[in-house]
Amino acid sequence: FFSVSLSQRVMAIIESMVARVEVASIDEAFLDLTGMPGNMTELGRSIRSKVHRCTGIPVGVGIAPTKTLAKLANHTAKRLQAHTGGVVDICDPVKRDWVLRNTSVGEVWGIGRKMKAHLEGMRILSAKDLAMADPWMLRKTFRETLKKTS
Structure with a gap:
């Protein structure tokens, strides 16, 4: 389903929007958003929208202070897509607590x-x-x- 060339296209789109990208696998990347201006949820929505528009691939975006929490936020974004729009930011401790309590x-x-x-x-x-x-x-x-x- 997710070919190397499609992965390269997705990663190129992400890299055009965020300077520091760590490609973790064919279908996963960690972005360092340190110092990025603006609202991170809006940035996540922009990334998700541009990737979908340019490739047809829906992606989930999880925003958090650590990789483990980012994966958890991403999992929540996908699991509750109807409510999250595919983007979850758990940098806020109240939101993080809700996600942690509601995740097995x-x-x-x-x-x-x-x-x-x-x-x-x-x-x-x-x-x-x-x-x-x-x-x-x-x-x-x-x-x-x-x-x-x-």
Whole structure:
């Protein structure tokens, strides 16, 4: 569905709008919006609109202070597209808290089936529960695996 040439077109569009782009895979990029002027949600809508207009590909845009949170925002943008228009900015702590509370721990980047089951056994059911969990206990239990999602 998503060819290399289409990916290159999408990334070129994004790079024409944002200076610092880290291409993570054929269908994913992280944008550094530090110092970008204006409203970030509006910028996200502009990126989404231009990519769709030029390629026909609908993209989700997640805006957040970390890559893990950006992926979570993107997941929410896609999951609740009728309400979000495909763009979610969780830089605001109130919006971030809502997303974390309403996201299953298994939907967090880097959490597989086994870890999800283990976390749920520890009563860590949502991304919010994970964010509030004791970091020392998580490191002890999961070693380095969860550290990557911070």
